Amino acid sequence: MPLPAAVPPPGDLAGRLGIDAPHALAVVASAVGIYLAFLVLVRLFGQRVLSGMSTFDVVITVMLGAVAGRVVIGHPPTLAAGVLGLGTLFVLEAAFGRLRSGVRGAAVVNGRALLLMAGAEVLEANLRRAHVVEAELFGALRRAGVRSPEEVACVVFEPSGAISVLRRGVPVDPRLLEGVRDAHRVPAHLLARPA
Numbered sequence: 001m002p003l004p005a006a007v008p009p010p011g012d013l014a015g016r017l018g019i020d021a022p023h024a025l026a027v028v029a030s031a032v033g034i035y036l037a038f039l040v041l042v043r044l045f046g047q048r049v050l051s052g053m054s055t056f057d058v059v060i061t062v063m064l065g066a067v068a069g070r071v072v073i074g075h076p077p078t079l080a081a082g083v084l085g086l087g088t089l090f091v092l093e094a095a096f097g098r099l100r101s102g103v104r105g106a107a108v109v110n111g112r113a114l115l116l117m118a119g120a121e122v123l124e125a126n127l128r129r130a131h132v133v134e135a136e137l138f139g140a141l142r143r144a145g146v147r148s149p150e151e152v153a154c155v156v157f158e159p160s161g162a163i164s165v166l167r168r169g170v171p172v173d174p175r176l177l178e179g180v181r182d183a184h185r186v187p188a189h190l191l192a193r194p195a
Helices: 013-017 021-045 055-073 079-101 103-110 124-130 134-143
Strands: 114-118 152-157 163-167
Touching: 021 055, 021 079, 055 079, 114 124, 134 152, 134 163
Parallel strands: none
Antiparallel strands: 114 152, 152 163
């Protein structure tokens, strides 16, 4: 049975390892496309997709990686296509890393931190916005050693997808809440007075 035209003959080592110009262009374009699609999807579905991964989430992540890898290197996969695809993804990550280093760029690429609890009050709308269920919020409180919602000054959903818990006791410096969406909802008696 003859091999399809796109697959190099078994003895053609250069064909199996190398890449021609049209395929190289397709790999770069595919890598850029899949990277941008991933950024858009994470922004749509929230950073929650990437944090606190359960076993099921790990399986989905492996599947996403397999699909993305197949899209980037194309058919037939070659060593050169893989190296070119990885190189393109690293260049994109470095470029977007520089963009994220600025305050505005970070807000565009990563999104803003979001208040999940203001004192003992759970902000239900923000939980939905962050794709966090109450059970996950309570798990974060337990990990922080909180025994009662009355011990909470505020809870922040970070751009990384992590959940930060600030406890009552020492007043919270308002500078720690700069850029946090709905930070104004933290009760004033829980905040430190400006010096």
